[in-house]
Amino acid sequence: xxxxxxxxxxxxxxxxxxSGVVGMAAVVLLLGWGLVSNNDGMAPWAFxxxxxxGVLVWAILLRPSIALHRDELELRxxxxxxxxxxxxxxxxRIDQMTVVEVDGKRYVGSGFGRSRLTINRDAKVGPDAPxxxxxxxxxxxxxxxxxxxxHDAVAEPGQVRREWAWAEIGALAVLALATLVTLxxx
Numbered sequence: 001x002x003x004x005x006x007x008x009x010x011x012x013x014x015x016x017x018x019s020g021v022v023g024m025a026a027v028v029l030l031l032g033w034g035l036v037s038n039n040d041g042m043a044p045w046a047f048x049x050x051x052x053x054g055v056l057v058w059a060i061l062l063r064p065s066i067a068l069h070r071d072e073l074e075l076r077x078x079x080x081x082x083x084x085x086x087x088x089x090x091x092x093r094i095d096q097m098t099v100v101e102v103d104g105k106r107y108v109g110s111g112f113g114r115s116r117l118t119i120n121r122d123a124k125v126g127p128d129a130p131x132x133x134x135x136x137x138x139x140x141x142x143x144x145x146x147x148x149x150x151h152d153a154v155a156e157p158g159q160v161r162r163e164w165a166w167a168e169i170g171a172l173a174v175l176a177l178a179t180l181v182t183l184x185x186x
Contacts, residue, residue, distance in 0.1 A: 009074075012112045012140055013065035020061030027054035045182040052175035059168045064111030066098055068143060072158070073100065075109030079165050082107050086147040087157035094137040095119060102160055113137065 031050050034042040059078050067074035073089070075082040075098060084100050084107060091101035096116075098109035114122070114137035122138040131139060 007070040010068040011065050014112050016061035020057055023057035023061060024054055044186040045179055048175050048178035048182060052179055055168060055171045055175060066109050066112045073144060075107060077110050079169055081163045083161045085157040088160065089148045092144050092148065094141050
């Protein structure tokens with residue numbers, strides 16, 4: 001899909017979005033209540049602990065996803081992201097989690113999956129049924145399988161890369177330490 005000359009990235013995630021938004025809203029409300037209440041407010045250690053909880057909600061419920069780029073699959077997990085070129089993928093499936101195999105190695109994406117019930121429904125419908133009868137997971141599987149075929153037999157596909165989520169890792173470390181220090185000092 002092209003949009004004004006730029007390839008559109010298709011991003012998919014499982015059902016943690018609503019829980020994540022509710023969790024983040026709860027963190028913001030509790031922080032606001034703690035800031036506006038005078039003497040009966042929260043303990044000093046509760047502030048960094050709440051922000052730590054917010055970062056955990058973000059990292060566990062909102063960050064994980066999979067994305068289909070033009071030439072590669074992005075598996076975004078809690079603390080790292082893998083970029084897998086479509087031409088290198090030897091096997092791909094979406095069960096409870098997304099599983100990608102490349103040269104005998106398995107890479108798992110926790111951001112998108114299907115329930116057993118959905119997997120069984122997709123199997124009963126069959127591959128020749130109209131696309132509106134299948135789940136989103138089945139449709140994503142088919143999109144990836146179509147892209148797995150090498151586009152250019154001459155060009156060497158890129159390597160599988162991992163990028164750490166340094167912002168989340170740093171925030172978790174600093175906030176855990178701040179919570180511990182304020183708990184011990186206060």
